[in-house]
Amino acid sequence: MSAVLSRSSEFCVVARRNCSMSPRALLLFFLVTAVLSLIVATSWALAGAWWVLPFAGVEVGALGCAFIAFGRRVGDYERIHLDDNVLLVEVCERNRVSRQEFVPSWTKIEMRRVGPGSEVVVRCRDREVVVGRYLDERNRELLVRELSSRLQQRRF
Amino acid sequence: MAAIPGGADHAHDHGHDHHPGGIMRWVTTTNHKDIGSMYLWFSFAMFIVGGIMALVIRAELFQPGLQVVDPDRFNQMTTLHGLIMVFGAIMPAFVGFANWMIPLMIGASDMAFARMNNWSFWLLPPAAILLTTSLLVPGGAAASGWTLYPPLTVQMGIGMDMAIFAVHILGISSIMGSINIVTTILNMRAPGMTLMKMPLFCWTWLITAYLVIAVMPVLAGAVTMILTDRHFGTSFFNAAGGGDPVLYQHIFWFFGHPEVYIIAIPAFGVVSQVIPAFSRKPLFGYASMVYATSSIAILSFIVWAHHMYTVGMPVAGQLYFMFATMLIAVPTGVKVFNWVATMWRGSLSFETPMLFSIGFLFLFTLGGFSGLVLSMTAVDVQLHDSYYVVAHFHYVMVAGALFSAYAGAYYWLPKWTGHMYDEKLGKLHFWLSIIFFNMTFFVQHFLGLAGMPRRIPDYSLQFAEFNMISSIGAFGFGLSQLVFLVVVLKCLKGGEKAPAKPWDGAEGLEWTVPSPAPHHTFETPPVLK
Numbered sequence: 175m176s177a178v179l180s181r182s183s184e185f186c187v188v189a190r191r192n193c194s195m196s197p198r199a200l201l202l203f204f205l206v207t208a209v210l211s212l213i214v215a216t217s218w219a220l221a222g223a224w225w226v227l228p229f230a231g232v233e234v235g236a237l238g239c240a241f242i243a244f245g246r247r248v249g250d251y252e253r254i255h256l257d258d259n260v261l262l263v264e265v266c267e268r269n270r271v272s273r274q275e276f277v278p279s280w281t282k283i284e285m286r287r288v289g290p291g292s293e294v295v296v297r298c299r300d301r302e303v304v305v306g307r308y309l310d311e312r313n314r315e316l317l318v319r320e321l322s323s324r325l326q327q328r329r330f
Numbered sequence: 331m332a333a334i335p336g337g338a339d340h341a342h343d344h345g346h347d348h349h350p351g352g353i354m355r356w357v358t359t360t361n362h363k364d365i366g367s368m369y370l371w372f373s374f375a376m377f378i379v380g381g382i383m384a385l386v387i388r389a390e391l392f393q394p395g396l397q398v399v400d401p402d403r404f405n406q407m408t409t410l411h412g413l414i415m416v417f418g419a420i421m422p423a424f425v426g427f428a429n430w431m432i433p434l435m436i437g438a439s440d441m442a443f444a445r446m447n448n449w450s451f452w453l454l455p456p457a458a459i460l461l462t463t464s465l466l467v468p469g470g471a472a473a474s475g476w477t478l479y480p481p482l483t484v485q486m487g488i489g490m491d492m493a494i495f496a497v498h499i500l501g502i503s504s505i506m507g508s509i510n511i512v513t514t515i516l517n518m519r520a521p522g523m524t525l526m527k528m529p530l531f532c533w534t535w536l537i538t539a540y541l542v543i544a545v546m547p548v549l550a551g552a553v554t555m556i557l558t559d560r561h562f563g564t565s566f567f568n569a570a571g572g573g574d575p576v577l578y579q580h581i582f583w584f585f586g587h588p589e590v591y592i593i594a595i596p597a598f599g600v601v602s603q604v605i606p607a608f609s610r611k612p613l614f615g616y617a618s619m620v621y622a623t624s625s626i627a628i629l630s631f632i633v634w635a636h637h638m639y640t641v642g643m644p645v646a647g648q649l650y651f652m653f654a655t656m657l658i659a660v661p662t663g664v665k666v667f668n669w670v671a672t673m674w675r676g677s678l679s680f681e682t683p684m685l686f687s688i689g690f691l692f693l694f695t696l697g698g699f700s701g702l703v704l705s706m707t708a709v710d711v712q713l714h715d716s717y718y719v720v721a722h723f724h725y726v727m728v729a730g731a732l733f734s735a736y737a738g739a740y741y742w743l744p745k746w747t748g749h750m751y752d753e754k755l756g757k758l759h760f761w762l763s764i765i766f767f768n769m770t771f772f773v774q775h776f777l778g779l780a781g782m783p784r785r786i787p788d789y790s791l792q793f794a795e796f797n798m799i800s801s802i803g804a805f806g807f808g809l810s811q812l813v814f815l816v817v818v819l820k821c822l823k824g825g826e827k828a829p830a831k832p833w834d835g836a837e838g839l840e841w842t843v844p845s846p847a848p849h850h851t852f853e854t855p856p857v858l859k
Binding site: 194215221233237310 | 442443446505506509510512513516517518519520521523540543544545546547548550551552554555558566574577580581584631853854855
């Protein structure tokens with residue numbers, strides 16, 4: 175999903191990883207599952223079959239780990255912000271944010287074929303950063319076209 | 331629900347990048363389609379192995395007396411047949427469907443945890459080897475029936491340990507698979523696909539995965555306690571040491587009854603995709619189908635002791651379990667009526683997937699009715715552990731789950747292979763299956779009503795005719811399954827090219843990708859209107 179802010183002097187695109195459930199809803203789902211599973215296991219433990227409890231514990235733990243592992247990727251995004259002086263490319267992956275600033279008049283943006291697919295490369299001298307992972311082919315092309323024309327304007 | 335054209339990337343196939351070739355492709359693959367295919371092939375192989383065991387059983391029962399195997403080996407066959415069919419054939423078959431179809435149906439690029447997906451599959455072959463090779467160890471395989479009841483299981487040889495270990499491994503695989511499915515469905519649906527817009531197959535798998543997560547620790551605990559009773563001096567189930575064998579039965583069936591629905595609910599999902607496609611109408615009562623499936627899943631937790639009426643329980647307990655069990659007929663009826671209503675005034679056509687779905691509908695309903703009969707305590711006391719029960723659960727498991735799996739396989743084969751299957755052979759497979767299935771199992775109702783107990787290698791002369799009919803039917807049914815193998819091999823080898831959407835009434839994202847589905851699909855999710 176992407177949000178685009180486009181004014182005469184400013185251009186901003188935010189592309190986020192698709193995630194169809196909010197962290198809050200996921201937490202709720204996990205809590206309901208964990209509570210149910212542990213109630214069942216505790217009941218059997220009280221009836222004398224206590225071996226059920228550690229297995230339920232391990233399993234609930236595994237489910238929690240899975241949700242956390244996936245949840246760490248939920249906040250992933252790419253932000254491309256262009257103003258008069260700087261082109262900022264911000265990439266957040268697993269809660270780690272990296273920012274790169276480029277001088278607009280020296281920067282090129284292009285599509286690069288990778289196998290039959292493509293990626294968007296922002297290049298300035300010997301530095302480059304790949305973006306557009308969360309965009310489809312059509313929106314990648316749109317991004318390259320729009321950003322290229324804006325970068326072009328800043329050259330003259 | 332429709333995808334915006336061009337809204338997704340999938341038309342390219344870069345299966346060649348970073349992928350080893352040959353056997354290592356299959357060992358190391360993390361692609362949901364490859365893993366789905368492996369699950370399906372594995373389940374078919376186990377279906378053949380379990381089927382051969384069933385034929386050994388039916389060969390022995392062809393006529394009274396002991397002809398083919400000794401009673402010990404006969405019991406081992408019944409045990410392994412049950413364990414292999416439930417854990418090795420039917421469950422992996424539907425996990426295969428889930429792997430192949432869920433990401434395609436929700437517009438996801440793959441399962442949430444692709445490497446874990448590979449592990450969940452590769453745990454299965456060692457478990458299968460453990461189960462089957464246990465026939466070769468001193469004392470033979472577990473011979474207690476698939477329920478593994480103590481105190482018998484506490485006394486058996488090393489084959490029992492192998493079965494316990496296999497059940498543990500299969501359980502781990504199921505849990506990993508379920509966690510993956512839950513995470514995928516909850517988090518990776520395409521924008522616009524709300525839960526109540528999901529294809530019903532995805533809903534049924536979400537509910538099934540939840541059931542697996544809820545009950546697998548119970549089974550793991552139960553078999554571990556048998557293990558500690560056998561080797562570590564505990565007495566959980568050993569009456570001589572102060573334990574209670576009936577406790578095991580409660581624990582087992584607390585797992586075992588939801589397990590029935592773990593098998594049946596994905597089957598409901600497949601049929602809910604196929605019937606609307608060949609009726610050329612949307613599924614009737616989508617929301618009620620979701621609620622009915624959820625109700626069945628919830629009720630499955632509170633009915634377990636209907637398997638134990640003869641064990642001894644208070645009348646109040648018997649009444650409770652009887653009425654709770656009967657209650658399941660309500661949501662199940664909702665589903666059956668909805669499928670019929672979907673067909674009502676539809677523009678029906680009867681290709682093989684539809685034939686198997688209608689076969690499912692008739693025979694599963696029949697199995698449900700015999701289940702209602704068995705839910706009545708007074709009747710069950712007469713029929714418990716008789717061939718009536720064997721007939722009942724084979725109507726649910728074979729005509730229910732297996733027929734639905736065939737419906738799904740024929741329905742999605744063009745998408746998987748890129749070729750149309752041989753319709754004539756498919757129809758032949760269906761008609762042979764339905765005739766021989768009924769020949770095998772319908773007569774078992776009469777055997778049970780006449781008092782023939784299950785799990786015996788020899789029987790009284792009065793049961794001879796029906797057993798002979800049943801055995802002939804079983805061999806016919808077994809052999810007719812080879813037709814399916816021929817259909818699939820032919821389809822893989824070539825045939826008429828399948829379009830992206832080979833069924834004009836089919837709906838859903840899976841039909842927006844080319845046939846065969848490219849190695850990578852929906853790398854960026856489609857947007858639904």
